[in-house]
Amino acid sequence: MGRKGRDFLLFLPILLSLLALFSSCAQVSGRINPPETKIETKTQKFGPSGVTIAFSGKDERTPPEKLTYAYWVYRLVEPTEKNAKSDPFTFERKPVLEASSTVAQAALDSQRLKEGQFLFAVVAVNEFGLADESPAEHVFRIDLTPPAPPQVEAILKAGKVKVACDYDDTPEDLAGYAFTALSNNDSRTTEQPIGIWTFPAKLGEVYEIEVYAYDDVGNRSKTATLECDASEDHPPVLLTALPALLGVKTVEIELDYYDDWDSQTQIAIEATISSVALKIKDGRLQINYDQLSEGTNTILLELKDTNKHVHRVQKEAFVDLTPPQIPDELSIQNLSNGYMVSWKKAVEADSYALYGSNDGNDWEQIGTTNDQKLYSPQRFLHFAVSAFDKAGNESHISYPVRTYDEMYSPVISSTIGSIGGNTLLTTLFSPYLIKSHLVIPDNVSLAFERGVEITFVDEGELEIEGELISIPSRTDRYTRFLIQREPNGQPFIKVGKGNVWLEKIIFENPGKNGWLFAMSRNSNILINDAQIKGFETVVCCNSSDSFQITESEVEAENFVVGDSVKNMKITCSAIRAKNGISLNNVQNLFLSETILECGESLMTTSGLSNIKIENSTLLSSRNGIQAQKLTVIELFDSSISASNTALAINGASSLNIRKSKISDSEVGVSAMQSSYVSISESVISGCDRGVQVVNSDLSINDSTFEQNATAVALQGRNAFEQKKVVFTGNDLDISRDEP
The missing domain is CATH 2.60.40.10 (Immunoglobulins)
Structure with a gap:
């Protein structure tokens, strides 16, 4: 083997490795994903002119102009079963059309499809033949039913033809009207959304008027036709029916009249009643009964236009000046x-x-x-x-x-000594003094007119076993309760099993001490439009039935304290106190459209309470709402801020926060010991810990946590659910400290 052969063998492993690598890359780069499809058309209703739906596709390799499309049209069948889903995407689908297109638009024949609700589904197909696996869908409706023909009338008035359209029951989808007026020497046409059309007329013409209505998708009604004759000049027209009976209350008769070519100001009017001329002012006949006698009288009325055309009316009217019998047996x-x-x-x-x-x-x-x-x-x-x-x-x-069953006895001196029966305080002897312990007995009422002043002096105090009520009157004056004595450890007003119904009241205590109300079992207080200032405690409840205050302003050390109350309702008020509400339990507490601003504590309950707060603002320099065992709190469309903890529940309690804001607190929401918190559509911001739960469950939906040190702190065993939660600007979004 030569040198070149030996060199080739040396590089063969490297070459094989490179070929394997290139092969692997080719396999990866050759993987093709299907395209994506989107429907661009938003229109949901089409008419007789057809259906046009635009769509688009997007693919990694195929340019948009080379994509093709396949689409289907289904008729939707709405279910007939009761309580069936109303979502059209869940309706039964019956196929009516299948087609393909090289352009990103489908044109459908609405006459062929006919009326009904349809679903259009489309997929994009790339140049490799791959189609979108999830078709884009669009629901639309075809409306081929035209509006009913309008009821049309035309009138020639002051040289103008007024065409008016009307319906007994106006179609919901009515979009407008088309008007046409034709004559031998004049023609006019217009379209407009309102059913009144006015155009100048020409003397000597007879107009043929045609009107049709059209709906929001172009369906046209049948054409209504009528004729308006402007060929001549006629006398004025009187629309008012003259009265057949006249009495002292009828001091003028308003006339409604017009002329075909002249304006109202050009029409001359003359009138008499039994030959006595009547004055005419602003188109009204002035009746002077000093010149008339009871019985039948004749009214003559004449309307004349500028061309001396006259319209005359004669009417017999009976003049009755004797009043009827006075009603009795009320x-x-x-x-x-x-x-x-x-x-x-x-x-x-x-x-x-x-x-x-x-x-x-x-x-x-x-x-x-x-x-x-x-x-x-x-x-x-x-x-x-x-x-x-x-x-x-x-x-x-x-x-x-x-308006009362028993006779009220008015107090005829300025001092109220004792009350033995229903008693009325009038403004005649005001101000009234209560100098000692005064009792309103059971089944007895102490009533007072607005504007009365009642002053507590010496040892004066009021105990209510019956009723203390304010009587409505036309005056805007407030009734004033003034405390001008030192407290003696007893409330100024003690409500036993009685009732208090007050409105437009001022309670004022310059000494800024003592209790205003103490409520016992079966007692009820309802206060509307009050100003309460200068008391150590406004209300002390002890197993009372109901306390309600609305449209009032309160400034005190303590607003409500005590053991329990069945129902408490505070609406449209402003409460400013060192401590707001402190009760062992309240069966139903409703706070609405109210500002509660406290220096120490907003609200404290020991348990077994049901609290609902809506459309209110709660502010505290220290503690917010603190609810112990078995308490249910609903917070809706409100805001709470407290230096320490804004909202705290404990011991198998539940808290539902919706559309509210909790901000600028050390702890926004705290839940402990098997409690449950639900937060939705709300904002929690600017807190050291936005939500802190210990051995409790938490659900957050569609809410925002912003600018908190820790947004959500989870400790111990808990179930935590979140959906559509936005965390922004927090140092830490979620912390967990599980056992």
Whole structure:
């Protein structure tokens, strides 16, 4: 063997290795992936002009212009079963068309496919014959049903033809109207989305008008035709029907009239009633009953255009100036949300008006009716009724009926000594002084008018076993409760098994101490539109039934403290206190559209509580909401911020946070000891630990954690689920400390 042969043998292993490497690379580079397909058309409804759907393809090796496409059209059959899915992609598919295309567009004959809902599926095919394994799909509907023909009328008024279209039931997909007006010497046409078309007319012409409606995909209705005659000049037209009955309430008659060629201001009007000339102002006949007598009178009315064409009207009208009988036998029914007032039918009465008054002198009309009863949602001390006849004459108001079963006894001095029966505080002797322990007994009411001032002096305090109520009135004045004594360890107002219903109230305590309300078992308080300032504690609850406050402002050391309350509702209010709510348990606590701002603690419960917070803002300089065992909290569309922990649950409790924001706290949310937290559509930001769970379960969905030191801290045994969670700007997104 020569030298060249020996050299070849030396390089043979290297050559074989290179060939193997090239072969391996060729196999890898030769792997071909199928193309991807996308539907570009967004239109979901097509009409008689056809269906055009554009699509596109993308492939690693084949340029777009060399891709081909295969597509299919299916008719969708909607299920008839109850509770079936409404997603059209799940409907039964019946194939109606299969085709291929070298261009990225499909044109379909809607007349051939006919009406219905369809699914279009398409795949791109590359030059190697590989097709997209996941077809792109698009659901569309074909509508071939035209709108019903419109109801059309045309009128010649002031030299212009007004064409108006209308429907008894307007089609939902109506898009517009097409108008055509033809005459011997004039022609006009237009299309517009509204059904009113006005065009100038020419004297001597007769217009043939055609109108059709079209829907949003081009279906046309049948053509409606009518004629508008503009060949002559006619007298003015009166649209108003003159009244056959006149009474004191009819002081003018409004006239509706027009002329075919003149404007309203060009039409001359003359009128008389029983030969007495009537004044005319702004197209209205002015009736002066001082010159008329009861009985039948003749109205003569004349309308004249600029060409002296005259339209005359004569009408016999009966003038009735005698009011009907006054209604009597009034009765009242006290409903849960208002009052139903009834009465006996009055002679010659055609309708009635209901009035309310709190002083028996100033009467406010509540409403009118043709019946012998009327409901009033507003409370007054007195209700009365008047009657109207067909001519509009009104009787005097009836003898009033009261809104209470027992007679209220007014207090006729400025000092309230004792209450033995239903008592009324009027503004006549205000301000009133409570100097000692005053009891409202069971089944007894102490009522007061708006604007009354009640002052607690010496040893004055109030105990309620019956009712303390404010009476609605027309005044905007507030009732004022003023504390001008030192606290003695007892509440200023103690509510036993009684009820408190107050609105437009000011509670003021310059000493800034003591309890305002103490509630016992079976007690209820409802306060609307109040201002409460200067108390150490606003409400102390001890197994009470209900405390509700709305549209109010509170400034105090403590807002609510105590053992328990069945129902607590705080809405549309601003509460500023050192401590917000501190209770052992509350069966139902509802906080809505409220600002709760505290220096120490927002809310503390010991357990067995159900709390719902929505559309509210909660701020604390230290602690937020702290709920112990067996508590359920729902937070919706609200925000919470606290220096320490914003929201904490413990001991088999649950917390549901939705569309809310928790920010700028040491710990945003804390859950311990077999609790459960669900967070969705919310933002947690600026916290040292956004969410911290210890031996508890956590579910987060569609939420954002931003600018936290640690977004989610998991400790102990827990189940953690997350979906569509955005972490941004956190030092650490998730930390785990498992046992």
